[in-house]
């Protein structure tokens with residue numbers, strides 16, 4: 001049932017500033033009849049937003065049910081819980097922390113409101129649904145968001161008063177030969193695990209994310225996308241041969257090297273939710289084959305010995321990357337855990353040999369370690385058995401840096417970097433270090449909009465910090481500033497490098513350059529060409545500096 005309250009509010013309260021996206025308090029907010037008409041156009045697939053944790057609350061949007069609430073509380077930290085809900089996202093900070101399962105079920109503190117959730121969700125089942133949503137949002141100057149899985153670190157897949165396009169059910173996966181290149185055509189709602197499984201069934205692999213729940217064709221590819229297979233085959237965006245999109249004018253377009261080339265360039269690395277709605281992508285597939293994985297662990301209270309071993313590992317990373325090896329490492333003072341080192345097309349013996357200098361350092365310092373490699377005949381099993389499940393639904397922040405190979409291969413710069421890294425690990429909560437280097441030329445002759453800093457990278461650092469749930473907005477801001485400050489020496493030790501936009505700090509200094517390097521001006525031109533009125537907005541996305549957000553409301557600067 002569609003709520004009539006919002007339309008009533010619009011009539012009572014009248015219009016507000018025209019430079020803002022339409023809100024329910026504006027006279028121009030669509031009437032109930034207009035929402036109903038959209039609902040008919042999309043065969044009843046328009047949903048009024050009901051926050052996921054309404055079952056834990058009383059009040060107008062609440063539907064308290066103790067059993068359902070307990071089940072949600074138990075499942076809250078699973079990414080799948082949020083992915084499979086029309087409006088839920090994984091970072092509660094960006095919903096304005098409304099209607100959480102952890103807050104009281106009654107009273108002012110436990111009020112269940114829409115917060116920064118969208119007003120309506122269009123549960124997309126076809127390209128025509130996407131077109132209907134885009135046209136409706138444009139006609140009524142509504143904020144439009146696209147939600148695939150809700151993984152986004154900046155909450156870009158939600159927005160106050162928005163119409164949201166939920167792509168979850170666009171689940172097609174079709175293998176084909178694309179001008180002679182083995183390829184797969186993937187719908188916008190397909191998750192990593194689904195495409196990995198489908199590919200394995202036909203003896204192929206694709207470049208996808210590390211966690212099973214991450215979307216494949218949405219924000220992941222749009223942001224560049226790193227993968228356990230990136231050191232071997234390149235970034236996810238490098239694999240794309242064609243995209244079908246709906247642009248801001250509501251038109252369905254094919255984007256490829258030979259058609260809408262500039263838009264195609266931008267869609268591959270320029271960021272999610274900025275240029276168009278992607279309906280499907282066609283990506284290269286590669287022959288499946290043998291993969292060796294190795295969980296690698298060591299710990300010691302001997303601080304200098306520990307960091308000497310980590311330094312040795314960092315120094316080895318560029319060579320490993322050049323051999324196609326990837327690693328996912330959690331490195332905090334006194335404790336190193338790689339889950340795993342993943343080596344496509346390399347035997348266990350080969351991997352032991354490559355890591356021999358590390359073992360020598362560990363032995364030299366009397367550090368015990370475990371390093372047991374397993375050979376798998378195909379990628380899917382290696383991937384399934386190796387990665388820990390990550391936690392969703394928590395209040396946290398991130399910072400990222402793409403550490404250049406040049407820094408890791410020079411003893412002086414590596415020392416400076418080590419000092420900065422060590423100091424930062426004393427402060428921040430966790431440090432995930434990805435050993436990743438896309439092979440030279442993997443972006444192809446025409447290139448794409450992936451941050452050029454990725455092409456020089458030997459490692460990607462993703463550091464995180466927790467934000468206490470009861471923090472005030474002011475405290476949240478202070479916490480972000482503090483993390484930026486603590487991380488600054490890492491930036492200084494890697495001057496000229498950038499960061500990974502999809503796992504970066506919300507308050508990254510000069511984010512345009514850090515996320516996009518020299519590509520930014522070109523990306524902004526594409527944005528202005530294809531979305532001149534700013535139908536698509538994404539927090540810290542290309543062109544977002546032309547907008548400001550006041551209490552969740554989007555207004556032109």
Ligand SMILES: Cc1cc2nc3c(=O)[nH]c(=O)nc-3n(C[C@H](O)[C@H](O)[C@H](O)COP(=O)(O)OP(=O)(O)OC[C@H]3O[C@@H](n4cnc5c(N)ncnc54)[C@H](O)[C@@H]3O)c2cc1C
Pocket residue numbers: 079090145146147148149150151152153156157167188208209210211213214215216217218219220222223224225226227271272273274276277278279390391502503538
């Ligand atoms: C647990 C976890 C693990 C991760 N692992 C990896 C990893 O291994 N490698 C990696 O590179 N990244 C990883 N990431 C980061 C991830 O790639 C980004 O968060 C990415 O944006 C997720 O895309 P999504 O479509 O799944 O998410 P969403 O939050 O739904 O969307 C992200 C952004 O893309 C936009 N978008 C989504 N679909 C479309 C579409 N069809 N058309 C246009 N815009 C769209 C949204 O509007 C939003 O701006 C991880 C994140 C998390 C939380």
